[in-house]
Amino acid sequence: MEFSSKLLENAVYEVSQLPGIGKRTALRLVLHLLRQPKDQTNKLSFALQNLRNEIKYCANCHNISDRDICEICANPKRDDSLVCVVEDVRDVMAIENTSQFKGKYHVLGGKISPMDGIGPHDLNIPTLVNKVKSGVVKEVIFALSSTMEGDTTNFYIYKQIEPYNITTSTIARGIAIGDELEYADEITLGRSILNRIPFENSLKSS
Amino acid sequence: MEFSSKLLENAVYEVSQLPGIGKRTALRLVLHLLRQPKDQTNKLSFALQNLRNEIKYCANCHNISDRDICEICANPKRDDSLVCVVEDVRDVMAIENTSQFKGKYHVLGGKISPMDGIGPHDLNIPTLVNKVKSGVVKEVIFALSSTMEGDTTNFYIYKQIEPYNITTSTIARGIAIGDELEYADEITLGRSILNRIPFENSLKSS
Structure with missing residues (x-):
């Protein structure tokens, strides 16, 4: 040009x-x-x-914030013992929009991806391990995307916090609400059958 | 959000x-x-x-420029008597890329479009008419897109410069080079038959 x-x-x-x-x-x-x-x-x-x-990053959860501690971490009504691990601020926004989560977040700032030159040391993992070590955290929820990089990152963190004997969980994978079964991919449909939940539970969440 | x-x-x-x-x-x-x-x-x-x-706009052709007169207008090798009327700077760039035009440009800054509230007075038409009036210009080439707005603008300008008895032309419309006839729209194909050119001319341009 x-x-x-x-x-x-x-x-x-x-x-x-x-x-x-x-x-x-x-x-x-x-x-x-x-x-x-x-x-x-x-x-x-x-x-x-x-x-x-x-711009500042919350000293506690690494979320983008105007202050040293973000609004979510500063909110005394939110449960310190429940920590949701996400990749970046967009995931925090997405989960906050559901109004279903009352714990706190931990923003990793990415996923382990050797192809892009991102190793565990480029992510906010040590502060998460320290939080678990301190004994406040009772459950860690993994909410990374279910790609190879996401699964690798989940497993790496899992190995780091395993010795402290806390509950670990991942968000449920399955057929999206409103989706037709016939168009779902096999892996998702297969998992949603394996990880089926009691029918009474599905009534509660709606 | x-x-x-x-x-x-x-x-x-x-x-x-x-x-x-x-x-x-x-x-x-x-x-x-x-x-x-x-x-x-x-x-x-x-x-x-x-x-x-x-940013400055060339005082002569209204093209975007770093100086009061743009490089094209300041170039003594370019033909003053041939003026190509275009909508905006992108069209100038597109035509310059072809290296086929050795005249000068006149950038209107838009097309007459009553729907968007753009009338003839919002465009750089008076300076074009003055150029024609001054007697330097021998031919005006219309190179606006062939939409209703483009055709309206062409016709409006044509009516303004008609009294000065100069040549006016529009760029050729037809099947693009490399395109298959069977996929061309009817209007374009029809025009390209009506406005056919001597075969010898097509040899020159390649």
């Missing part, structure tokens, strides 16, 4: 560094900003810089 | 103001920036602000 302006070329280059955004999309976005009031570009730049420079 | 941080919420909101980017995509992009060095976010913000605050 040949640009008539260095400023334009530079802006397009920087926007196209974002994941999933190519040069053409970047050009479209940048030209859109040029058609809008200057204020919009300033607000966008400011919001991004502010976020990147001011 | 419930955010654990106001900074995060604000950044996601501003990014989701861009066209075609929803809240989820915005969150993904913003979390990506958080995982990258601070430098990347600063460069991005800077490039956008610089562009928005420093």
Whole structure:
């Protein structure tokens, strides 16, 4: 692409560094900003810089937070003894939206993935082990995605906290509510039969 | 969406103001920036602000430029008497990439579109008419997209410059090179038969 302006070329280059955004999309976005009031570009730049420079991670659960301890960890009504292990802040948001979980979180910041060069030491695992060691935690719930990386990470953490004799669980896998059986994949359907639950329990959750 | 941080919420909101980017995509992009060095976010913000605050539009053709007169208009080798009318800077880039056009451009900045509240007075039409009036221009080539808005804009401009008795043309519409006839739409195929060219001419252009 040949640009008539260095400023334009530079802006397009920087926007196209974002994941999933190519040069053409970047050009479209940048030209859109040029058609809008200057204020919009300033607000966008400011919001991004502010976020990147001011953001904190909760000292307890590593969730993104404006303060040293996030709102969830600071809430005395939430159960310290129940810890849900998730990959990143999006998973915290997803589980919070269900209003079904009253414990606390532990954000790993990723999954063990040798292909991407991410080992156990790149994740927030030691602080989780320390929490378990301290004796406050009674149950750890694994809520990572069920991929090879997720399973590896679960197993690694499981091995680390096994000596402390606490309950460990993973979130239930099965047919999503509203899905048709005939379209479900075999592994999911197979697991949902193996891990069937008493019918009375299904009445409670609805 | 419930955010654990106001900074995060604000950044996601501003990014989701861009066209075609929803809240989820915005969150993904913003979390990506958080995982990258601070430098990347600063460069991005800077490039956008610089562009928005420093950009100039060529006084002659309204193309985006770093200077008062763009490189194309300042180039003495380009033909003043041939003016190609386009919608925006992307069209200039597309035509420049072909290396087939040696005249100058006139960027309208949009198309007449009553549905979007864009009338002739919102576009750079008077400067084009002045150029024609001055007597330098011998031919105006319309290179707007062939939509209802494009055709309306072409016709409006045509009526404005008609009294000055210059040549007007539009870019050829037809089957794209490499395309199969059987998959072409009827209107395009019909036009490409009506506007057929001498076979010898097709040999020259390849």
